[in-house]
Amino acid sequence: MKKYALGLDLIDDPQLIQEYVDFHKNVWPEIKTSISASGILNMEIYRFENRLFMIMEVNALFSFEKKANMDASNPKVQEWEKLMWKYQSAIPGAKEGEKWVLMDKIFEL
Template identity: 40%
Template sequence: MDSCDYKSYAQALDLVNDKELIEEYKKYHKNVWKEVNEALCSIGIKKMKIFLLGTHLFMYYEARADFDPKIDFQKYTELTPKANEWDNLMRKFQQKISDIPENQLGEWWSPMDLVYDLDWFKQQQ
């Protein structure tokens, strides 16, 4: 697959507003379990990055063109007990974003709309 076979995604979620829990969350992500990374790759994720600002998480990832977050993230938790354990463990640190309309909420992570892409400009050149 070349770069044309992948799509970009962005999602947001909040962490519980507790400094100790946030530090613990960050420590877990410095040492993500091998089975979790393997499961993410096996569902078609090529790149994934999570950024933190205060209690706000922003996740950027690239996945194969036919990736469906609603279906494939469910598959991820079913691939290995460790991926499911990780997902459940992370939920103690996380909470849905509270200040967005209900119709924009995702199952857990909320999808974000793309409003700017430098490639749009490059394609006009």
């Protein structure tokens, strides 16, 4: 099983951050189905202030390209992503329009 870590910021506004957290307490079932169908076995998101950290554990068939293609053709995922962008802010160093940024592992015990 492969593991990925990704980072993203939220707009630094307490009300918007709380709304984002509330959405993630009740993620739409179609989004959960889409995540699982892409080969993601486990996904966790952690928050400190307005910084998010995501850990994904994926199966051997997972690829970011495959997930992007699946997401692009799924109207419900596109609706969710458009809604979430209201709360999200690209992390420093992200490319134009890029949300979650893949992080490099620098230590393992």
